Amino acid sequence: MLQRVKALFGKTSVPQSQIPESDNIPQHIAIIMDGNGRWAKSRGLPRMAGHHSGMKTVKRITMAANRLGVKYLTLYAFSTENWKRPKAEVEFLMKLPQEFLSIELKDLMENNVQVRMMGYRGDLPSHTLQAVEEAIERTAGNTGLVLNFALNYGSRKEMIEAVRSISEAVAEGKLDPSDINESHMEEHLLTAGLPDPDLLIRTSGELRLSNFMLWQLAYSEMWFTDVYWPEFTEAHFHEAVRVYQMRARRYGGV
Numbered sequence: 001m002l003q004r005v006k007a008l009f010g011k012t013s014v015p016q017s018q019i020p021e022s023d024n025i026p027q028h029i030a031i032i033m034d035g036n037g038r039w040a041k042s043r044g045l046p047r048m049a050g051h052h053s054g055m056k057t058v059k060r061i062t063m064a065a066n067r068l069g070v071k072y073l074t075l076y077a078f079s080t081e082n083w084k085r086p087k088a089e090v091e092f093l094m095k096l097p098q099e100f101l102s103i104e105l106k107d108l109m110e111n112n113v114q115v116r117m118m119g120y121r122g123d124l125p126s127h128t129l130q131a132v133e134e135a136i137e138r139t140a141g142n143t144g145l146v147l148n149f150a151l152n153y154g155s156r157k158e159m160i161e162a163v164r165s166i167s168e169a170v171a172e173g174k175l176d177p178s179d180i181n182e183s184h185m186e187e188h189l190l191t192a193g194l195p196d197p198d199l200l201i202r203t204s205g206e207l208r209l210s211n212f213m214l215w216q217l218a219y220s221e222m223w224f225t226d227v228y229w230p231e232f233t234e235a236h237f238h239e240a241v242r243v244y245q246m247r248a249r250r251y252g253g254v
């Protein structure tokens with residue numbers, strides 16, 4: 001029991017530097033990158049410095065995931081609720097994808113990483129969207145890790161939109177309500193075509209989902225750590241994967 005509680009909070013007895021077994025790597029890892037603000041505050045820095053440092057962690061963990069053979073890495077970069085933050089912070093966050101891609105796109109190409117985005121494009125500033133769309137286009141032929149940015153993403157909105165589309169099909173007589181099944185929902189979610197995450201990581205000690213992939217995380221393993229996102233290293237990432245490898249996934253069975 002104690003071991004399970006420790007594993008939940010990310011403090012396990014697995015040695016820090018050990019590389020995970022190569023035969024049970026999670027295919028899809030989703031991360032709630034939290035703690036940028038607190039990391040900055042603890043150093044007497046402005047919140048933006050935390051986000052900027054968090055951007056460097058994005059690169060570090062993308063490369064770590066690619067090296068490990070993870071197929072999909074979904075990163076929660078901006079939620080549909082994050083618009084409530086002060087204007088200057090929102091503007092700063094909206095510049096990060098552009099800055100990140102202008103620095104890292106070359107490296108992402110060389111490492112065969114494919115960039116994707118899930119979220120509501122209409123509300124994004126044009127400079128943000130343009131940078132992301134360009135990266136998506138340029139990396140479309142890459143066959144390595146899929147780096148999926150959740151940008152202006154919210155799970156409840158995603159589910160409402162899916163229900164709306166399904167309802168339209170019903171109203172048009174194309175679908176009988178009694179035939180609606182999980183596949184219909186999945187086809188209309190922003191993750192259509194992507195497998196569900198095997199592992200969810202959240203940094204900074206918060207133990208909640210914050211409107212992130214509520215449908216898709218139904219059977220995901222979860223790993224939480226107190227470490228703030230800017231200080232999250234490849235060793236922490238390996239630790240999360242090794243804890244995942246110790247879990248028995250039962251999907252409601254025995």
Ligand code: FPP
Pocket residue numbers: 033034035036037038039051054055058076077078079082093096097100101149204229
């Ligand atoms: C939550 O931490 C973090 C965010 C809302 C933004 C996450 C963005 C990045 C890590 C950079 C993204 C980079 C790219 C390339 C898109 P918080 O600010 O809420 O932290 P706090 O809870 O300590 O205040």
